[in-house]
Amino acid sequence: MPTIAIETTIESGSNDPGQTDMGHSCNSIDEPVTAESPFVSWTVESMEKTIHTFYQKNCNIMWGVIYVILLATYFAYFGYALYWRVGDEGSVRLIVCTVVGALFVTYRLVVKYGQCPNLELFSKNRQQRENLLNWIHVAAAISVTLAVFIYVIITVAINTPRNMVSLGGMVFFILTFYIFSTHPSKVKIRPVFWGLAIQFVFALVILRWEVGFRVFSWLGDRVSELLSYSNAGAQFVFGDQFAHHFFAFKVLSVVMYFSAAIAILYHIGVMQFIVRNIARFMAGVLGTSAAESLNAAVNIFLGPNGAALMIEPFLADMTKSELHAVMTGGFATIAGGVMAAYILIGVSANHLLSASVMSAPAALAMSKLFYPETERHESNEEDVYRYEKSDSDNVLDVATRGAAMSVKVATSTAANLIAFISLLAFVNATLQWFGERVGLENPPLTFQLMCSYVFWPLAYLMGVDRQDCFKVGELIGIKTFINEFVAYTDLSVYIDNVKNITWYKGLRNSTNLTRGFESQMHAGKLEIQDDSVFLYDLNITLEKGIMTDRSIVISTYALCGFSNIGSMGIMLGTLGALAPSRKGDLATVVLRAMIAGNVACFMTACIAVPPTHRVQPIVDVLYDFL
Structure with a gap:
């Protein structure tokens, strides 16, 4: 945007x-x-x-x-x-906001009044500088490799050997991409290595380091709190019962509210400050061009359409590898407004935030491995990082335009869901009819069943618990061939079922729930029926059953991207309209970019496998009842 x-x-x-x-x-x-x-x-x-x-x-x-x-x-x-008052959550929020605001104001003052140092002497020894930087990169790469190897041996192989399956999955994805690369001999190690290394470091900080985990959990709670204010506008427009039409009136209202907030942040320069520095960091470490690095950074917040608009002046002159990286970054991430909708249907906010951050460097790494750079294109970095300032200081007008632009996103999301879910129902009815002709009735032949078998190996390689591999494979298939919104909607059913089972266990332990049911054989029990869980005490059936927390976390990361068949058309339409002269090149690389975006999400899921002490095995809870 x-x-x-x-x-x-x-x-x-x-x-x-x-x-x-x-x-x-x-x-x-x-x-x-x-x-x-x-x-x-x-x-x-x-x-x-x-x-x-x-x-x-x-x-x-x-x-x-x-x-x-x-x-x-x-x-x-x-x-x-x-x-x-100090020590409560509000004081922490006040300190964090003050520090961030002070850094932003300082940055703006430096940009406005600061002067760049004279680099003439430094530029005279450009070759020496490049040689020095190359040696620094080599030394840093060796150090990081040794540190990761020692960490994996001590922390993963010894304490959580089950997670070594995910490590094997990462090796499988990397080797497969290298074998099927367009030019295996032209693959450069630097962007691939550092893209995955940054992703690994992010995983350590966010998921394994207690402080980082709490920070992102706190950020996730704040995002959820920010989104909750959309209820006021939805209630005013649709009435007190707006939540009864959950998706139409609640989820889409969040998309509009969040889009207006993002537009204001861009207007006052906050988003530019964040995106520009993330892009500079990735370009400096990975050695990727300024345009493709900026695109990857913007994708974290705005998704493919907003990111494409940011680099529109440079699309026509990009190499094929850069176009592939731009499309891969779009496929491997989700937009902020859509993320808000996923949070609203029950997906963990902190996992979605960390998935967006971790997938950005992974997208560049997998893109440069699958479609390495074979051309040379020089661009002025300062032109890429320069943003035109808004001609108006009227924040209200900016918010109005941001809300108006979100209408297209909201209506497109609603239309796609209606169309794809309806088509899925038709396809399932057709497959079920064909299956019944040859005796495939229990379970019936459906699109989801076919996907569960096709993508079972990928789910297992990512570290999903064996009993959940068919369910996660089904979700991956839905995400790839339909869209991630439908997949996350199905995942939310498992999340809700886990919450209900946990609540049910606590209720039975704290009260005599089965009083009056002593004569019933199944009083206070639950039963698994065709992957569904039936609670006899409450006469409630939890459709689809449950998954372990480990499988839910891995699924959350694996589904966090726009990489599906339908998005290929959207990507071609958007980039083709911005760079008409490159439509042929875009059509050539779009399928590879979609696959690379999907695998970037899978790599993030492999790295984000939760350690054993963070996982609450819900299956054990189920066995307690049985």
Whole structure:
């Protein structure tokens, strides 16, 4: 999503001709104020010119004083707030927001008033500098490899040997991509190695380090809290019973609200600050071009359409490998608005956040392995990282346009779900009819059943528990051939069932739930019937059954991407419209990019396998009842 430009027109006769709706300017006056009396007109015009001349000369000082006063007021409030109450979650939130805000303001001041150092002496020894950087990369790569090897042996192989299956899955995906690469001899080790290394480090920080796990859990809770405010708007428009139509009125309302919030963040420069620095980091470490690195960074927040718009001026001159990397990054991630919808249907917010972050470097790594660079294209990095500032300071107009743009996303999501779920029902009915003709009735032949067998090996290689491999394979097939929204909707059923089983166990342990049912043989018990769980006490059937927490976590990461057959058409339509001269090249690489995006998600799932001490084996809970 590009910065939203809004034109502000000042009509003649305005009381404040030099100021926009929200902000300040130092423009000159084009037309004087007129009045019926010549004396009054001359007096008002003289006063206006005097005031405006004074403001023009001193506007920077005046606004600087105002900003200093506001800053001092805030820090006074900040100090008193910590003095009044400290130690709770609210104080942590206040400190984090203050630190982030201070860093952002400092960055903006440096960009506005700072000067780049003279690099003339440094540029004279460019070859020496490149040689030094190459040696640094080699030394760092060797050090990281040894550290990862030692960590895997000590922490994984000894403590959680079951996770070695996921490591074998990663090796399988890498070797397969290398064998089927367009130019195996041209594969460069640097982007592949460092892309996977960064992904591994992110996994350690987010999932294995207790502090990082708590930080991302806290961020996930804050995102969920932020999304909950969409209920106010949905309730006002659709009434108190809006949640009864959960998807139409609640989920799509979150998409609109979140899109407006993202538009405001882009308008004030927060998103540019985050995206630009992530892109610079990946380009510097992986050695990828500025454009494809920027695309990967933007995909974390906006998805493929917004990321494509950010690099539109450079698409026409990109190499095929860069176009492949751009498309792979789009397939391997999801947009922020869609992520908000997944959170709302019950998928873990912190896992979705970490999946988006971890899949960005993985997408570049797998893309450069599957379609290595064979051409040379030089581009000016500063042109790539430069963003045009919005012409308007009116935040309300920006929010309005962001909400209006989200209507297309919301209606497209609803239309796709209606179409694909209906088509899936038709396909299943047809397959079931054919299956009945040859005796395949229990279980009936369905599209999901076929996918569960086809993708069972992939689920096992990612580390899914054996008893859940068919279910996860079914989810992968739905995500690949239909879309990830339908797959996450099915996954949410397992998540809800696990919550209900856990609640049921706690209820039976805390109360005499079976009182009055002593004469019944199955009182206080549950029974598995065709993968469904029947609770006799409550006369409730949990359809589809349950999966272990381990399998649910792996599925969450494996499904977190736009890589499906339908998205190929969307990707070709979007990029083809932005770069018409490259439609042929885009069509050539789109299938490979979709496969690479899918495998990037699978690599993230392999790395994100939870350690044993974080997993609560829900199957054991089920066995307790039986």
